[in-house]
Amino acid sequence: MRLVLLTSRNLKRRPLRTLLTVLGVASAMLLFVLVESLSAGLDAALSGSAAARTLIVYRQNRYCPQTSFLPERYQRLIADVPGVLSVLPVKVFLSNCRASLDIVVFQGAPPAELLKTRELELVSGDLARFEDQSDGALVGREFATRRRLAPGDRFRFGGIDVNVAGVFRSSEPVEEGMVLTHLEYLQRVGPVDRLGTVTQFEVKIDDPAHGQDIAREIDARLRTAEEPTDTRPKLAFLETATRDLREILRFGRWLALACVAVVLALVANTVLMSVQERVKEFGVFRTLGYRPSRVVALVLGEALLLGASGATLGLAAALVIIRTQHLSIGSEGVPVSFLLCGAVVARGALAALGAALLAAALPAWNAGRREIVASLRSA
Amino acid sequence: MAFIELAGVTKTYTKGEVEVVPLRDVTLAIEAHEFFVLLGPSGSGKTTLLNLIAGIDRPQQGTLRVGGVELGKLSSGRLSDWRAENLGYVFQSANLVPVLTAYENVELPLGLFPLSRAERHRRVLLALEAVGLSDRAAHLPRQLSGGQEQRVAIARAIVADPPLLVCDEPTGNLDHESAEVVLALLDRLNQERKKTIVMVTHDPRAAAHGTRRMVLDKGRFRPEEPTR
Ligand SMILES: Nc1ncnc2c1ncn2[C@@H]1O[C@H](COP(=O)(O)OP(=O)(O)OP(=O)(O)O)[C@@H](O)[C@H]1O
Ligand SMILES: [Mg+2]
Numbered sequence: 001m002r003l004v005l006l007t008s009r010n011l012k013r014r015p016l017r018t019l020l021t022v023l024g025v026a027s028a029m030l031l032f033v034l035v036e037s038l039s040a041g042l043d044a045a046l047s048g049s050a051a052a053r054t055l056i057v058y059r060q061n062r063y064c065p066q067t068s069f070l071p072e073r074y075q076r077l078i079a080d081v082p083g084v085l086s087v088l089p090v091k092v093f094l095s096n097c098r099a100s101l102d103i104v105v106f107q108g109a110p111p112a113e114l115l116k117t118r119e120l121e122l123v124s125g126d127l128a129r130f131e132d133q134s135d136g137a138l139v140g141r142e143f144a145t146r147r148r149l150a151p152g153d154r155f156r157f158g159g160i161d162v163n164v165a166g167v168f169r170s171s172e173p174v175e176e177g178m179v180l181t182h183l184e185y186l187q188r189v190g191p192v193d194r195l196g197t198v199t200q201f202e203v204k205i206d207d208p209a210h211g212q213d214i215a216r217e218i219d220a221r222l223r224t225a226e227e228p229t230d231t232r233p234k235l236a237f238l239e240t241a242t243r244d245l246r247e248i249l250r251f252g253r254w255l256a257l258a259c260v261a262v263v264l265a266l267v268a269n270t271v272l273m274s275v276q277e278r279v280k281e282f283g284v285f286r287t288l289g290y291r292p293s294r295v296v297a298l299v300l301g302e303a304l305l306l307g308a309s310g311a312t313l314g315l316a317a318a319l320v321i322i323r324t325q326h327l328s329i330g331s332e333g334v335p336v337s338f339l340l341c342g343a344v345v346a347r348g349a350l351a352a353l354g355a356a357l358l359a360a361a362l363p364a365w366n367a368g369r370r371e372i373v374a375s376l377r378s379a
Numbered sequence: 380m381a382f383i384e385l386a387g388v389t390k391t392y393t394k395g396e397v398e399v400v401p402l403r404d405v406t407l408a409i410e411a412h413e414f415f416v417l418l419g420p421s422g423s424g425k426t427t428l429l430n431l432i433a434g435i436d437r438p439q440q441g442t443l444r445v446g447g448v449e450l451g452k453l454s455s456g457r458l459s460d461w462r463a464e465n466l467g468y469v470f471q472s473a474n475l476v477p478v479l480t481a482y483e484n485v486e487l488p489l490g491l492f493p494l495s496r497a498e499r500h501r502r503v504l505l506a507l508e509a510v511g512l513s514d515r516a517a518h519l520p521r522q523l524s525g526g527q528e529q530r531v532a533i534a535r536a537i538v539a540d541p542p543l544l545v546c547d548e549p550t551g552n553l554d555h556e557s558a559e560v561v562l563a564l565l566d567r568l569n570q571e572r573k574k575t576i577v578m579v580t581h582d583p584r585a586a587a588h589g590t591r592r593m594v595l596d597k598g599r600f601r602p603e604e605p606t607r
Contacts, residue, residue, distance in 0.1 A: 002483075002490050009478040284474045287435050288488045288535075289463025291456050372435040376470070 007301040010274065018306070021270040025263050025310025025352065026317065032259040033318040033348045034338065035252040038329065041339035042245060044173040046238050052208040054234040055215050057201040059227055063241070065092035065333040069197040070227050077221060078201055083214045085204040088117045091186040092199040092333050095157065103330025104143075104157050105178045108186030111136075117204060118170065118180075125151030125166025135185055137162035140176035141169050142337055146328065155179065159189050174238070177328055177335035203231070241332040260351050263307065268359035271303050275363045282367050283375025292368035299364035300357060307356025311349055315340075380447065381408035382543075382575050383432055388441035390427050401427040402438070403598040409591075411542070414569045414576045416589030418603065423595045425579040426547055432577055433468055433545045434458050446542065463491040467536025467574075469546040473528035475520040481507065481531045482516040488539045506534040510564060526557025533564060537574070544568065546578040550585050562588050 011018045057078060059068035078087045091108040109117075111131045123141055129151075130136040139149050144167040149155055153164045162181055170176050187195055205214050215231035222229045232240075239246075275282075282295050319340060321327070328337045390402040401424030409415045417425050430436040431443055434450045443450050446465060453461055475484045485506050489499045507513050510530040520528055529549060536544055546565065550558035566588055568574045580586050592603045 002486070005483070006476075006479075009476075013478050280474070281476060284470075284476075285487075286459065287433070287462065287466075287468045289459050289461075289466070289491050291459040293456075373430050376435075 003297060003301050006298060007305050010278075010298075010302055011305060013277075014274070017270060017273070021266050021306055022310045022313060024266045025307060025356075026313035028259040028262040028266075029311045029314025029348055029352055030317045030321075032256045032351060033315055033340065033344060034321070035249070035256045035259075036344045036347055037318065037322065037338040037340045038245075038336065039249050039252065040341055040344050041337045042242060042249060044339050045242065045334060045336050046235060047173065052211075052233070052235065053204055055203040055205060055211060055218070055231050056234050056237040057203060057218060057229050057231045058199075058237070060219075060230040063332055065094060065199045068092075068199045069194055070199070070201065070229065071225075072196050072198050074201060074222065074225070074229070077225075078203060078218055081214060081217050081221065083205050083207065083210050084218075085206055086113070086117055087204075088113050088202040089183060089198040090200050090202055091183055091197075093158075093160065093186050093189065094330065094333050096330065101327055101329055103328055103335050105330060105333055105335050106157075106160060106181055106186060107178055108181045108183040110183050114180060117202065118175065119172070120168040120170055120175075123167045123169050125164070127166060130165035133163055133165065134182055135161065135163050136165040136182065138166050138168050138180040139164050140178045140180075141167055142173075142176040143178060143328075143335075146177075146337075160186075174334055174336075177337055202234075208233075238334055241334045242336065243331075245329060245331045245336060256351075260355050263310065263352055263355040264359045266359075267303050267306050267356045268363075270306060271299060271360045271363050274302065275299055275367050279367075279370065279375050279378045282370065283372050283378070286372045286375070296364045296368035299367050300360050303356040303360030303364075304353060307352040308349075311352035314352075315345060315348055380444075382411035382413075382446060383407070383409040383577070384442075384444040385428075385431070386442050388431065388438045388443060390424070390431065390436070390438050401598055402431075404441070405598070405600065406441075407593075407600065409575065409577060411575050412569070412573050414565070414588065414590040415578070416586045416592045417577065417579045417595060418581070418586055418592060419595035421581075424598050425595050428595065429545050429547050429577060429579055432543075433466055434462050435468075460491075463488060463539065465541045465543055467533075467539075467541045467544045469529070469532055469536050469544065469549045471548040471551040473520065473525075473532040475528055475531060475535075477520050479519075480516065481512060481518050481520070481523065481534075484520070484531055485534045485538050487535060492539065502538055502540075503534075506538040507531075509537065509568075510534045511560075524557070526553050526560060529553060529557070529561055530564065533561065533568075537568060537572075542573075542575055544574050544576045546576065548579055548581065550580065550582060558582070558585065 059070055062068040072089055075087045075089050078084060088109055093106040095104040115127065130138050137155065149164050151164055151166055155162050155164055205211060211233045218231045219229050285295060322338045322340055328335050385405055385407040388402055388405045392399045419425050431438055432445060437451060448461065450458065482503055485503045486499060489502060507516055510533050512527060512530055515523060515527060550561050553561060562585055565576055569576050578589065586592055594601050594603050
C-alpha cells in the first residue's frame with residue numbers, strides 16, 4: 001500500500017545518515033559508470049562495420065603516428081596488389097601520442113578520395129566547401145559536440161588552424177572523434193623533410209577472408225623499399241593501438257567491482273542500523289496485522305530507495321562530467337570517448353539496486369521473522 | 380459459547396536453563412461486549428495472557444478460541460490476517476510511527492484491506508472524530524501530548540472496526556485527567572459500539588470502569604478481593 005510513503009518517510013528519520021549513505025553510493029556509482037562508459041567507448045571504437053574490409057599499412061616497428069613516415073608513392077604500388085580495391089593515403093597528426101585525456105586527432109587525406117572511401121554522412125555544413133578550401137576541415141560529430149564546433153568556425157590547435165566546413169556522422173565511431181583535413185595541409189604543418197610522406201595507407205579489399213594474404217603480399221612487395229611496412233586488418237591495428245587502454249580497463253573492472261562492494265557495505269550498514277532502531281515498530285506493525293512478508297518488503301524497499309537515489313545521483317554526476325569536461329582518452333592516435341549508453345546506465349542501475357537488495361536481504365529477513373512479543377518487549 | 384475462551388492454557392518461557400511459567404493451566408471465558416479488567420501484581424502474567432488473546436503469541440498447551448476461531452490452528456500468515464480484521468491493540472505507550480502524521484498513523488491498518496482511497500479517508504476521519512482529534516490529523520506524534528498520542532493509538536486500533544480491543548495499561552503513562560478521557564472513550568466504545576474490551580491495569584480507578592474484574596496471581600486466577 002503506502003510502502004513508498006513509509007519507506008521514504010523512514011529515510012527522513014535520520015536525514016544526515018541517509019544523505020551520507022546516498023552520497024557514498026553516488027560516488028561509488030560515479031566511478032562505476034565512468035569505468036563502464038570508457039569500456040563501452042572502447043568497444044564502440046573497435047566495432048566499426050567497415051573494419052573487416054580495411055587493411056592499414058603502417059611503418060614497420062612504429063606505433064606512434066608521429067614516427068611513422070611512408071612515401072606517398074607507395075599508394076600506386078599497393079593499388080597493384082590483387083584484391084585491393086582502393087588505397088587512401090592518410091597523414092595523422094595528434095596532440096599527444098600516449099594515453100591522455102582530451103586528445104585531438106587530425107587525419108589528412110586527398111579530399112575527393114577521402115569522401116569516396118570513408119562512409120561519411122554530413123550532419124551540417126557543405127562538402128563542396130571542404131573540397132575547395134585548402135584549410136577546410138570536416139569534424140566528427142562527437143568531437144564537434146565536445147568542442148562545440150559548427151560549420152563556419154575556425155579551429156586552432158598547435159600549428160594547425162582549420163576552417164570547419166562540416167560536421168559528419170560515420171559508420172565507424174572512432175572517426176566521429178576526429179578532424180579530417182586535406183592531406184597537403186597536414187603535410188605542410190609537419191617537418192619540411194617529410195613533405196612527401198604519409199603516416200599510413202587505408203586499403204579497401206574485395207574479400208575480408210583474404211585480408212591476411214593481401215596484407216602479406218603488400219609487405220612482401222615493399223620489404224626491400226626504403227621504408228618497410230607492416231600491414232594488418234584495421235581491427236587488429238585498432239586493438240594494438242588501444243592495448244594500453246585495455247590493460248587499464250582490465251584494472252578498471254576491479255575498480256567497478258569494488259564500487260559495487262562499497263554500495264553493498266554502505267547500504268547494509270544503514271539498513272542494519274535502521275532496522276535495529278525499529279525492532280519495536282516492526283512488532284507494532286505485525287500486531288496491526290502486517291504479515292512478515294510486508295515487513296520484509298518494507299526493509300527491502302528502503303534499501304532499494306537508497307540504492308536508486310544514489311545511482312541516480314551518481315549517473316547524473318557522470319553525465320555532467322562527461323558532457324562538460326570534454327573527456328576523450330586517446331591511445332596511439334585512436335580517440336576513445338566515454339560512452340554513457342543505455343547498456344551502461346542499465347548495468348549501473350542493476351549493480352546499485354542488486355547490491356542494495358543483497359545488502360538488505362539478511363536484515364529484512366530477520367526483521368520479518370522476529371517474534372512479535374520479543375519485538376514489543378525491546379526498547 | 381463465549382466470545383473468548385481459554386481452556387487449560389499454559390505458557391512457558393525458557394531462557395537458557397531457567398524456565399518461567401507465567402500462565403499455568405488457565406481457563407477463562409469472556410462474553411461478547413464485556414469490558415473485562417485484568418488485575419494482578421507485576422510479573423503475574425497479565426501481558427502474557429493479553430498477547431495470547433491478541434494472537435501475537437502462542438500457548439504451549441491448551442486451546443484458545445476468539446470469536447469461534449481457534450487461534451492455535453491458524454498459520455502465521457492467517458493469524459496476521461485475523462489480527463487485521465478482529466483485533467485492536469492499545470499499548471501502554473502509544474507506539475505511533477514518529478515520521479507519520481496522526482492521520483497516516485491511523486490509516487496504517489487500512490492498508491491491509493482492499494479499500495478505495497475515498498473509503499480509507501472516510502474511515503480515518505471517523506476514527507479521529509471518535510477520539511476527538513479531528514483537528515490534529517496533520518500533526519506528528521511529537522507535536523501531540525501523551526494523552527493525545529494515546530487517543531491516536533486508540534483511533535488506529537478501531538479504524539478497521541474490529542470487534543475486540545485489548546489494552547495493556549492504556550493509562551499507565553498518563554496523568555489523571557488524560558487517563559479519564561481515555562477511559563471514558565473506552566467506555567463509549569464498549570457501550571455504543573459494542574466492542575469487547577480486555578484491559579490490564581494497576582489503577583483501581585481505571586479498573587472501576589470494567590464490567591467484570593479478575594485478578595491474576597502466579598499464573599492463576601482469583602476473584603477480586605472486595606474493596607472497602
Ligand atoms: N519473552 C519472554 N522471555 C522470558 N520471560 C518472559 C518473557 N515474557 C515474559 N516473561 C516473564 O513472564 C512473566 C510474566 O510476564 P508479564 O509481562 O506477562 O507480566 P505482567 O503481569 O504483565 O507484569 P507487569 O504488570 O509488570 O507488566 C515475568 O516473570 C516475565 O519475566
Ligand atoms: Mg505487563
